[in-house]
Structures are given as structure tokens and as C-alpha cells.
Amino acid sequence: MEAIITIVGFLGAGKTTLLKQLINSFTEKGWSPFLILNDYENANMDAQQFTKQVELKSIKALSGSCICCSGIVELRNIVNRIPQRNKGITLIEANGTSDACSLMEFLGVGINERFLPPIQISVIDVKNWQKRGEHNELELNQILVSSLFVLTHVDKTSKTRENEVIEALKKINPFAKIINIHNLDASLLPALLPTKNKLQKIEHQKTHWSSCSVVLPNLPNHNAIKEICRKIPKSILRVKGCTLIGTEKNYTYFERTPDGEAFIRPFKGIPITGSKLLTIGPGSDPQLLHKIVNSVLN
Secondary structure, three states, X not given: OEEEEEEEOOOOOOHHHHHHHXXXXXXXXXXXXXXXXXXXXXHHHHHHOOOOOOOHHHEEEEEOOOOOOOOHHXXXXXXXXXXXXXXXXXXXXXXXXXXXXXXHHHHOOOOOOOEOOOEEEEEEEOOOOOOOHHHHHHHHHOOOOOOEEEEEOHHHOOHHHHHHHHHHHHHHOOOOEEEEHHHOOHHHHHHOOOOOOOOOOOOHHHHOOOEEEEEOOOEOOHHHHHHHHHHOOOOOOEEEEEEEEOOOOOEEEEEEOOOOOEEXXXXXXXXXXXXXXXXXXXXXXXXXXXXXXXXXXX
């Protein structure tokens, strides 16, 4: 039977980093992963980043809906249409504001019998855990029904802080295993069992934030990217985009994490969405983004 592993975690926690690590590990061990990506805006941009690890036919991007509610039927249909493979495994990356309890409650209903009951992994940003202000409740909700906690950004904080976070996690979900991302053995994941921890409901609208995207013109240099990221209000928790820089022929990808740190790296290939600036979080508005981009370029 084929395992289904869903990966949840707050925006910027490191879900994509974990996913890339798991894909490499499973592929090296002879597994055949199928990847499903969910995001509010243009999940296809993220999907393209995996095409050197996984064939395009084994990647499905699900944009514009949330797989914990409005997108759950589409997600279930996608899973049921996944072709049967030798040593197949399905990996699902949920968007960073998913209601993880609702996702696990509904995903397992109506799945083909060839699949095992879904397992959930929570990615825990040790540095920023429960420092989300009004979004702390959502972050707590995301760990309640996980079978494994994967700790990230441990190198950016102290051992005391790491131990404090681990103790807090054990109190909330004592059944989950806890491991540092650098020590994770992917071969153990298919053997994980669904958690015995209890579901808890969250006001569902707390998991639904505004999002938007705009066409991004060519930018003169990397400093322009950093300035755009700096000017976008902190209430907008996730910023990402892809564009051409100066006379370069290859595209550049960038993202800003919830703590304001900007990362820039080469984009693999040509984005099928074209050059875009995308934001997720309260205050996301196309007019605001256009105003910020124009102010940087002028």
C-alpha cells in the first residue's frame, strides 16, 4: 500500500526545504514520489522548482483554493488519480495557513483502498515558534494531529530555546516523534502511524488570509528586490516572486519570510506564470504592490 504524507507548518518554517530533502532521499532509496503542492497563488511557480528532482508528470500544483476546505475534494480526486507505481509514495505540501486538523479529518475519507491512512508532519521553526502574535493559535493547531515534528532553524537560536520548544511540543502532542531536520531518515516515514492526539477546532476564517499577485517588470539589480521586500508591510507575512534582472537571460527567484528576511536564488527554467510578485497575508492588495514596485523603479 502507498503512504500519503502531508507536510504542514507556518509560513517560512521550511516546508519546501524539507520536501526537497525527502524527495532526494526517497529517490536514492528507489522510491517513486508523487508531489502535490498547494498555495494561494501560482503554485505552478513552486512546482517548477522540483522538475530536476521529479518528472513533471509526477508533480501536481493546486492553486487558488485551500486543501483544508474548499480544495479538499480536488485534492482527494488528485490523489485517487495518481498512477500506481513500484514503491510509490505521495507527498503533499499544504499552504502555510492550512487548518491541519480539518485537513487530516477530511483527507482520509474517500481515498482509494490502495493508500494507507494519511500521516502528517509538522515543520517547526524553533526560532519563531509561538512568536506569531495573533497567529499563535493557528500555529498550535497545525501540530495537534501530526505524527512527527521536524525542527528547523535550530542553528539560528540557542540550545536553551530548542529545549523549551521541544518541551512545549511534548505537552501539546505527546504522541509525536521529534527530530532535527538534519538527522531525519526518510526511510522511517512510511512506517509512521496516525497520531492518537485529539482534534481541536479552530475558527476556520483564522486560516484564510488575503493573497494577490501582480506582473513584475524586469528589475535593475538584486538591491531592487531587497527594497521591494523591505517596503511591503510586515502584516503581509509571505512575499515571493520571480523576474529577470538587468540583461540577464536567466530568471531570479526571491522570497521574504515572516520575520522579514529576504532570500534570492536562481530560478530553474522559465516560469510558466511569467514574471510575478505574490503576497499572502492581511493587506495583500494589487494596487499596493504596483505602488511599491513603481516607487523602487523610479
